[in-house]
Amino acid sequence: MTYDPNHVVLSVRDLSVNYRAERGLVRAVSKASFDLHAGETLALIGESGCGKTTLNLALIRQLPKTASIDGNGILYTYRDGRQTDILKFSDRDMRRYLWSECSMVFQGALNSLNPVIRVSDMVYDTAAAHGIGRDEARKRALRLLEQVRLDPERVMRSYPHELSGGMRQRVLLAVSLILRPQVVIMDEPTTAVDILTQRSILDVLKLLREELNFSVIFISHDLAVAAEIADTVATMYAGEIVEIGPVNEVFYRSRHAYTLSLLNAAPRLSVGAEKLESIPGKPPDLIDPPAGCKFHERCAFVTDICRHTPPPLVAYNDGTHLASCYEMERVLAQAQATRKVSPL
Amino acid sequence: MTPVIELRGVNRTFIKDRKPIPVLQDINLGIEENEIICLVGESGCGKTTTGKIISGLLQPSSGEMLFRGRPISSYDRKEQAVIRRQLQLVHQDPFASLNPAHTIGDILGFPLKRHRMVDGISGVRRRIWELLTMVDLTPPGDIVNKYPHQLSGGQRQRVSIARSLTVNPKLIVADEAVSMVDVSIRISLLKMLHELRERLGLTIVFITHDLALAKYFAWEGRIAVMYLGRIVEIGRTQDVIASPAHPYTRALLAAVPEADPDLTRHKQVLRLRSDDIPSLSDIPPGCAFHPRCPFHVPGLCDGVVPALGDGPGFSQQVACLPLQQGIPLVVNQTSTQNAGQHV
Ligand SMILES: Nc1ncnc2c1ncn2[C@@H]1O[C@H](COP(=O)(O)OP(=O)(O)OP(=O)(O)O)[C@@H](O)[C@H]1O
Numbered sequence: 001m002t003y004d005p006n007h008v009v010l011s012v013r014d015l016s017v018n019y020r021a022e023r024g025l026v027r028a029v030s031k032a033s034f035d036l037h038a039g040e041t042l043a044l045i046g047e048s049g050c051g052k053t054t055l056n057l058a059l060i061r062q063l064p065k066t067a068s069i070d071g072n073g074i075l076y077t078y079r080d081g082r083q084t085d086i087l088k089f090s091d092r093d094m095r096r097y098l099w100s101e102c103s104m105v106f107q108g109a110l111n112s113l114n115p116v117i118r119v120s121d122m123v124y125d126t127a128a129a130h131g132i133g134r135d136e137a138r139k140r141a142l143r144l145l146e147q148v149r150l151d152p153e154r155v156m157r158s159y160p161h162e163l164s165g166g167m168r169q170r171v172l173l174a175v176s177l178i179l180r181p182q183v184v185i186m187d188e189p190t191t192a193v194d195i196l197t198q199r200s201i202l203d204v205l206k207l208l209r210e211e212l213n214f215s216v217i218f219i220s221h222d223l224a225v226a227a228e229i230a231d232t233v234a235t236m237y238a239g240e241i242v243e244i245g246p247v248n249e250v251f252y253r254s255r256h257a258y259t260l261s262l263l264n265a266a267p268r269l270s271v272g273a274e275k276l277e278s279i280p281g282k283p284p285d286l287i288d289p290p291a292g293c294k295f296h297e298r299c300a301f302v303t304d305i306c307r308h309t310p311p312p313l314v315a316y317n318d319g320t321h322l323a324s325c326y327e328m329e330r331v332l333a334q335a336q337a338t339r340k341v342s343p344l
Numbered sequence: 345m346t347p348v349i350e351l352r353g354v355n356r357t358f359i360k361d362r363k364p365i366p367v368l369q370d371i372n373l374g375i376e377e378n379e380i381i382c383l384v385g386e387s388g389c390g391k392t393t394t395g396k397i398i399s400g401l402l403q404p405s406s407g408e409m410l411f412r413g414r415p416i417s418s419y420d421r422k423e424q425a426v427i428r429r430q431l432q433l434v435h436q437d438p439f440a441s442l443n444p445a446h447t448i449g450d451i452l453g454f455p456l457k458r459h460r461m462v463d464g465i466s467g468v469r470r471r472i473w474e475l476l477t478m479v480d481l482t483p484p485g486d487i488v489n490k491y492p493h494q495l496s497g498g499q500r501q502r503v504s505i506a507r508s509l510t511v512n513p514k515l516i517v518a519d520e521a522v523s524m525v526d527v528s529i530r531i532s533l534l535k536m537l538h539e540l541r542e543r544l545g546l547t548i549v550f551i552t553h554d555l556a557l558a559k560y561f562a563w564e565g566r567i568a569v570m571y572l573g574r575i576v577e578i579g580r581t582q583d584v585i586a587s588p589a590h591p592y593t594r595a596l597l598a599a600v601p602e603a604d605p606d607l608t609r610h611k612q613v614l615r616l617r618s619d620d621i622p623s624l625s626d627i628p629p630g631c632a633f634h635p636r637c638p639f640h641v642p643g644l645c646d647g648v649v650p651a652l653g654d655g656p657g658f659s660q661q662v663a664c665l666p667l668q669q670g671i672p673l674v675v676n677q678t679s680t681q682n683a684g685q686h687v
Pocket residue numbers: 019020021026028046047048049050051052053054055064066107221286
């Protein structure tokens with residue numbers, strides 16, 4: 001079984017996160033809503049600082065103390081059909097939920113692995129916290145390590161520094177699956193790794209996903225990686241999800257000017273000579289964001305209304321594709337005229 | 345034409361745990377005036393080391409570097425100092441290379457004064473204005489009194505580039521110069537480098553591990569692919585990208601995802617015999633890539649080290665004996681058990 005659009009696992013409604021900072025309130029995530037379905041891979045793309053990590057830390061309630069979180073629910077559906085609102089979780093609920101229902105491979109986790117703990121101990125500790133004994137944990141870990149194409153026995157005995165970056169990333173993926181969660185969040189797992197290492201991480205993720213059928217939220221600022229593994233793509237800008245839809249919709253029939261601008265800035269290896277355009281300016285200050293559409297200062301499609309009235313999210317394509325852009329007609333026309341190409 | 349820079353049989357070793365590690369081996373590379381050449385390859389293959397040798401920050405352990413056809417050592421001390429200034433390196437992380445305690449005006453002013461590039465305080469000031477305008481940091485008046493931390497990543501990178509231009513270089517080595525900035529900003533930096541190249545007649549050595557970026561930036565230039573301290577393929581970018589010859593280049597290109605769902609999901613797969621990159625302290629005999637190469641020919645590839653050379657059916661230079669001898673590349677039987685689809 002793969003992506004099942006009739007089975008929602010995680011439903012996020014109007015989620016906002018603010019950080020208290022010296023200069024004021026950082027509006028890191030504003031009213032984000034989306035559904036994650038069984039077996040679905042959702043790629044979250046957007047420039048540095050747009051709120052990708054913050055949004056996902058909120059989903060597992062691991063935000064720093066300076067953050068406040070607000071919204072109309074993060075509804076999670078257990079395998080047996082029970083529903084719960086993560087926003088109402090106690091700490092104890094959260095500890096039980098983490099790893100067994102939803103796990104996260106953190107940004108930069110590659111370099112933050114505890115150097116004096118062997119992979120096996122990492123496995124046992126994680127499992128023990130959820131009442132799973134060593135034998136069972138070991139059995140599961142060996143199988144998973146094999147599935148991520150590592151030498152299971154050797155890797156179990158290893159310390160992090162004995163493993164290459166790509167191996168460590170695969171270990172983290174394997175460990176995140178030990179308690180058989182329905183949702184795995186991966187924050188930039190292929191950033192700063194080599195091409196062939198990235199390839200093996202992507203291949204392994206696809207394989208595991210097929211065999212174990214979990215849902216994935218994949219955070220990346222690399223559009224190419226998103227194009228390859230995502231069923232659904234969400235574009236974030238200045239704390240908002242400005243466009244979300246099936247991968248082909250978002251890439252070939254973009255309806256938000258920001259998504260199209262990102263695509264127009266991304267080189268493709270097998271597309272001959274390309275005319276690329278950068279996006280002028282830089283993302284806005286989240287303490288004092290601009291009025292209207294937050295992208296308007298950098299937007300090539302900007303009109304008057306964009307400057308003062310925030311555009312609403314509008315549904316297209318039978319409701320599967322949402323975008324908040326007044327100029328979506330022109331954006332769509334340009335996307336359709338330019339995005340689909342034939343390779344070299 | 346005589347290349348601006350030529351590396352001839354350059355080797356470089358570093359000492360690690362009291363053992364010499366060959367980091368570059370037999371690098372032969374001529375860089376033409378005003379060209380764009382891109383060095384690509386995985387982490388640790390020697391790109392930065394090559395860049396440092398080209399920009400004079402590091403000496404070869406053996407072999408030599410020629411400047412306009414003459415060994416650097418044949419120039420006198422004064423001339424060498426001038427040459428050194430003409431070869432500049434732009435660091436990947438401007439945070440690490442820009443002094444946080446100095447304003448942008450100071451950062452650009454110091455080298456101008458030190459090397460007496462212009463006359464007098466007003467000359468320095470005018471030149472700083474000119475340089476900031478050149479790298480699109482306008483109006484310069486808003487920038488000169490700022491400190492590096494008050495600028496965005498892209499702006500800092502522009503300052504780095506402006507600083508390298510203070511000494512009127514002929515050649516710039518841009519080492520991962522855009523890898524730390526967001527996609528949206530990258531392209532404007534690359535376009536700026538293109539413009540500077542045209543305006544100032546610069547030669548650019550661009551180092552990156554991002555092949556799509558290399559393709560975009562060096563489309564009219566050349567690409568050199570490095571593996572374990574050697575150049576394994578070099579040729580016009582358009583040839584290398586459209587029809588890669590060396591098995592390693594093919595593997596790299598096949599592995600790169602594309603920012604296009606259909607393209608990326610229908611890419612041909614080339615599975616290697618092993619995912620693990622050998623250590624520089626234990627480089628395999630013969631072609632260093634043969635233990636991972638799906639096409640390796642036993643008895644040929646594990647014997648002698650292949651030098652760069654021509655071969656039938658491709659215009660680039662490749663260090664691969666089967667290709668040079670016109671032996672068709674077929675997936676070797678011993679590697680088929682690992683071959684698989686990734687679609
Ligand atoms: N602890 C914090 N206190 C105050 N502001 C913060 C904190 N953490 C993040 N921010 C701010 O919140 C915004 C969103 O940050 P976040 O890390 O979620 O972005 P991101 O999209 O994950 O970026 P990147 O791609 O660089 O990882 C940024 O403006 C950031 O500066």
